[in-house]
Amino acid sequence: MKKRVSLKDIAKEAGVSIATVSYVLSKQNNTGISREVTERIKRIAAELNYRPNQIAKSLQSGKSHTIGLIVADISNPFFALIARIVEDEAKKHGYTVIFGSSDEKASKSADLIKFLLNRQVDGFIIAPAEGSKDQIEYLKAQNVPLVLIDRYFPKLETNYVVIENYLASFEATGRLLANGNNRIGMVAYATEMQHMQERIRGYRDALAQDGISDTFVHEIKFSAIQSEVEGAVDQMLNMNDPVDAIFFATNTLGIIGLKYLNRLKVSIPKDVSVIVFDESEAFDFFYCPLTYVKQPLHDMAKKAVEVLVEQIADPNKGFHKIKLGAKLVLGDSCA
Amino acid sequence: MKKRVSLKDIAKEAGVSIATVSYVLSKQNNTGISREVTERIKRIAAELNYRPNQIAKSLQSGKSHTIGLIVADISNPFFALIARIVEDEAKKHGYTVIFGSSDEKASKSADLIKFLLNRQVDGFIIAPAEGSKDQIEYLKAQNVPLVLIDRYFPKLETNYVVIENYLASFEATGRLLANGNNRIGMVAYATEMQHMQERIRGYRDALAQDGISDTFVHEIKFSAIQSEVEGAVDQMLNMNDPVDAIFFATNTLGIIGLKYLNRLKVSIPKDVSVIVFDESEAFDFFYCPLTYVKQPLHDMAKKAVEVLVEQIADPNKGFHKIKLGAKLVLGDSCA
DNA sequence: AAAATAATTTTAAACGTTTAAATATTTATA
DNA sequence: TATAAATATTTAAACGTTTAAAATTATTTT
The missing domain is CATH 3.40.50.2300 (Response regulator)
Incomplete structure (x- = not known):
């Protein structure tokens, strides 16, 4: 890589000190450098295609x-x-x-x-x-x-x-309830992180408020997302009294879950209702326009x-x- | 932001020069620094939680x-x-x-x-x-x-x-031809960039090799992708003798095009065949499994x-x- | 024309690191 | 016990910039 032009090079060329060059080039005006020198330095800097070394600036400024x-x-x-x-x-x-x-x-x-x-x-x-x-x-x-x-x-x-995860989740679950679903499963991640726990809490509270005590939360490990989502879906559909709705707690969970539901030929919303937290380009191609939580x-x-x-x-x-x-x-x- | 620990701080604490500290901390071994001093410096560095300043290193090394x-x-x-x-x-x-x-x-x-x-x-x-x-x-x-x-x-x-854009495009178009399509349209970007031109050339050559002279290339400007893709699709479908296949030259073009075809209730592959250059999560949800060019x-x-x-x-x-x-x-x- | 003031420019140190060269210390050899 | 040799450590300069302070030069003022 070619040696970069530095203040020193400009200074030598202009016959002035490095400081003078620095003043001219780094202060916008009123630097007390004469008009003539200022112009000479600016001209030479342009000619040599000077580019300040950000690394040196950072070292000096600490930023x-x-x-x-x-x-x-x-x-x-x-x-x-x-x-x-x-x-x-x-x-x-x-x-x-x-x-x-x-x-x-x-x-x-x-x-x-x-x-x-x-x-x-x-x-x-x-x-x-x-x-x-x-x-x-x-x-x-x-x-x-x-x-x-x-x-x-x-x-x-x-x-x-x-975002207001609790509220969003509460509202989404409420929508499933309002539409007549009452055996609602949720697919979430297995994590203590607050955003996920809030989504789960929102879901639980919404059910509780409707007097529904049967909750089905499946927590998926990051290490085996696909297989665990599929397992969760299997479980929810193969219960004695299967779920009539599934709430996917993220984008990725929703995509994997919906793909699997497709493979199972489960029809949405006929066989089971679905809401997904997050949007995705992919959902636009799903045969049934999805109800989803849109984050800002x-x-x-x-x-x-x-x-x-x-x-x-x-x-x-x-x-x-x-x-x-x-x-x-x-x-x-x-x- | 708290002042970061530097070699100087360690040197002072250890009662040695900065250089000694540098030698100990930056060379893996055989630096000619005594065992005792080496260990003292390492201990102090760990105690003070020293982190080398990459910016200073960069300035010094030029990398x-x-x-x-x-x-x-x-x-x-x-x-x-x-x-x-x-x-x-x-x-x-x-x-x-x-x-x-x-x-x-x-x-x-x-x-x-x-x-x-x-x-x-x-x-x-x-x-x-x-x-x-x-x-x-x-x-x-x-x-x-x-x-x-x-x-x-x-x-x-x-x-x-x-990637071998020409070959990939040639092959994709060939597949459309082999499946009996012979009025094949292409939706590409309006750009002189070689990758796109090669995709178009691949398409043209494939048609030419089959003795087909009717080519329909629609070049879309980046500034108005959606409206232009839709316009292109409209045109191809509303010709006297409409196309029986569309080749989308990228991911984005394909997604927009397919969404529009959906809205028009054009059925794939019944009404029109489709191949897309690139893959997308979204395609997995398309009702018809897509034929697409997979880039490595x-x-x-x-x-x-x-x-x-x-x-x-x-x-x-x-x-x-x-x-x-x-x-x-x-x-x-x-x- | 000297003194005071103002305008311009330079010096030097600093940021945190590396490293060749110089110096100091220890150990071995004669 | 000098001296040479080996080992350990420090000095100083460098990377490219900024900037306070010092120095120089020019301009006013008396």
Whole structure:
């Protein structure tokens, strides 16, 4: 790689000191450098195609103007979209994004955090994995600006931007009930993470409010999603008194579950009603327009960047705890 | 943000010079530092939770151990998957990834390249946008290691990892012909980029080889994808002698086209046959299993990282020009 | 024309690291 | 016990930037 042009090169060419060049090039105006020298330096900088070395700037300023984004999996459309919005919003504020995928594993998350800290990111946006609470606490203790997204730890004071999982789930389940279903199963992830537990609680409370005591929650391990979802569906359909509705707690669970229901030739909503938390391009091709919970992803990601940038600028502002509402979009999948 | 622990802090604590600490901590062994001092320094470093400042290392070494990834849109599953694989492969080689989305615009691509150069990335993996040829030439002239992915410029000597677009398209079109279709339309993007032109050429040659002179290529502008795809489909179906098959040249075009065909209640493959270049989660929900071209995305991304890392290590190795085969996966959508 | 003031430019240190070269210390050899 | 040799440690410069403070030069003011 060709040696990059530095202030030194410009200084030599212009016959002035490095400092003079720096003043001219890094302050917008009023630097006390003469008009003539200013112009000469600017001309030479342009001629030599000077590009400031951001790394040197970072070392000097202690700011990298970089934010670390940690999600479960950047190839999951849910997170990919978040990443895209974070990228755009961050750029608006002059920040670059370095991302990493934790695969929902605390160990990978820890590696990523270390890695990104070494690279001196100015702050983090994290969709925390289960068991990563101590990592977040560590960052807090180090006063590293951070915003949790999508999930958070209720017992930990942090900035976060999440959605009203309980309400959304309560509403979705309520819709199934209102449509006459009363044996409603739920397929969720096996995780203590609050967002998932809230979705389950919303489901349970909705049933309880209707005086229904039979709940069927199937918690799926990340390590064997497909087989466990299929097992859960099998179980729910093969009970003595099978379910008449299934509520999938995420995008991925819904896709896998619906694919399996297709394979079983279970007809929706005739044989069983379905609601999915999250949307997906894929659902547009499902023969039956789905009823699903639409998360305000754009707002969530945008807000997260805003909060983070604010925290970086002034770490002593109080915590931002933001819960956004989700919308139940009605299709024909729960009759 | 709390002041980070530096070599200086450790040195002071240990009563030795910074250099000694550096030798102990950065060389694995045989540094000529006494056993006793070595152990003391290591202990103190651990106690203080020392983390090397990667930025300072980068400044000193001239290597950032970062690669820039530029794709059209990170939220497009095609690129999101590439990003994920690049991330994983890069990490294996000790590299971090900074990504950016060009939205197929040369101007955005130029901004991104500047931005990433300022951040001293060691090299680039780029899915180049139309009109970005001069940017790539500039990077070449500056001897910045780079690998093009998915697309390339035939007249420009660079490293690239792409697929055999012509062959794949030829084969796909051949399949439509073999199944008895002979009025075959194609929906592609309006771009001079070679990958798209090759797909169109493959389609044309396949028809020509069968002695069919009626070709219907609709080139869609990025600025109005949905309306133009729908217009193209309308036109193809409302001709005097309508098409009996449609070949969508990408993922996105296919999804939009199929959604529209659904809305028109056009039945596949009864009313019209369909093949799509690329796969998508969404296609799994389409009522008719699709015949599609499956790209070896994993190999492509992995190879791109390998080539880039090799180029960074030794920029004088010759260019790697890699074309991977794609596979036609048979469904029931072309009868 | 000297002194005071203002305008311009340079020096030098700093950010945190690496590393060649110099120096200091210990151990071995004669 | 000098001296040579080997071992251990430090000094100093460098990477490219910023910026306070010092120095220089030019312009006013008396």
